Amino acid sequence: MYFIIIPLFLGVAIGTTVKLEKIGIHLTNVLTIFGLIFLLFSMGLGIGGNEEIFRNLKQIGFKAFILALGSVIGSCLFLYIIDIRFFKSNNREV
Amino acid sequence: MTWLIMGTILLGIIAGKIGILAYWLPYLDNISSLALAILLFGVGIELGRNKEIWQRLWQTGWKIVLVPAAVIAGTLIGSAIIGLLLEMPMNESTAVGAGFGWYSLSAGLIAKIYNVELGTIAFLANVFRELIAVMTIPFLARYFGGYLPIGPGGATTMDTTLPIINRMCGQEVALVAFISGAILSILVPVLVPLLIGMR
Numbered sequence: 230m231y232f233i234i235i236p237l238f239l240g241v242a243i244g245t246t247v248k249l250e251k252i253g254i255h256l257t258n259v260l261t262i263f264g265l266i267f268l269l270f271s272m273g274l275g276i277g278g279n280e281e282i283f284r285n286l287k288q289i290g291f292k293a294f295i296l297a298l299g300s301v302i303g304s305c306l307f308l309y310i311i312d313i314r315f316f317k318s319n320n321r322e323v
Numbered sequence: 324m325t326w327l328i329m330g331t332i333l334l335g336i337i338a339g340k341i342g343i344l345a346y347w348l349p350y351l352d353n354i355s356s357l358a359l360a361i362l363l364f365g366v367g368i369e370l371g372r373n374k375e376i377w378q379r380l381w382q383t384g385w386k387i388v389l390v391p392a393a394v395i396a397g398t399l400i401g402s403a404i405i406g407l408l409l410e411m412p413m414n415e416s417t418a419v420g421a422g423f424g425w426y427s428l429s430a431g432l433i434a435k436i437y438n439v440e441l442g443t444i445a446f447l448a449n450v451f452r453e454l455i456a457v458m459t460i461p462f463l464a465r466y467f468g469g470y471l472p473i474g475p476g477g478a479t480t481m482d483t484t485l486p487i488i489n490r491m492c493g494q495e496v497a498l499v500a501f502i503s504g505a506i507l508s509i510l511v512p513v514l515v516p517l518l519i520g521m522r
Contacts, residue, residue: 233436236361237364238367239367240367245372249368260361261365263361264361264362264363269335270335270338272431272439272442274336275439275442279439281440282440289444292444292448293419293443294451296448300398300477301456301474303400304394304475305397305471307393307396308393309469309471311393312471316386316469316470
């Protein structure tokens, strides 16, 4: 847990307190992209080395799709409720 | 950016399949830990820099927080129910949902701290979420209106799906969508590890 929370909060602390110059913002972008590429590349290596994922790709894709559908439907339902309950008066006529 | 992400994963898969980097594998865990730390540090700075979000939130009023709260509750409950139908453990289904459409970060995180298979599911599920959002927002805006069209996009309503919301729902809803997406983005790197239950 620490290797997630510590860098994240360190980043937030720096982001909120230090006024970054253009070069700093650019450097942050480069850092993030660099970290992301390495992480996703190693995820790719893991997928490539895992026969089971390829064998089950259809099943994995199906699971992923209905999980996404569930998230979307759930979100819309809850927003529908708060729209009616809290925002109806000022928003419906839009 | 999308192509960079897709290309990197694909390259990794190919390299893993033909095994050219086999001598890397013992170090893979350390390398990806470092990459994750660097990534989260950068994400933290970017999220911290968006101070205007909190100012806007203050100006718009606390009620607006109900919008991201509804998206969080709906997403987690929706994924948990689907997870039950799929006989997936609750920690897995909710962690996938807590990506809120930010597929690169959530997939990388899950693949690293949990396992590659769930990471793959998280990647696809969150890509699908963005695609579903792009396709359904115009329809939802026309037939429902209100804040409901903010639902499908999750964290993407602060960037990739924001222009669609702006166009279909107008500026007032777009501002709320931006704030909601920003709050969800901040929560992705916190909620995903929390829900998956790190050991």
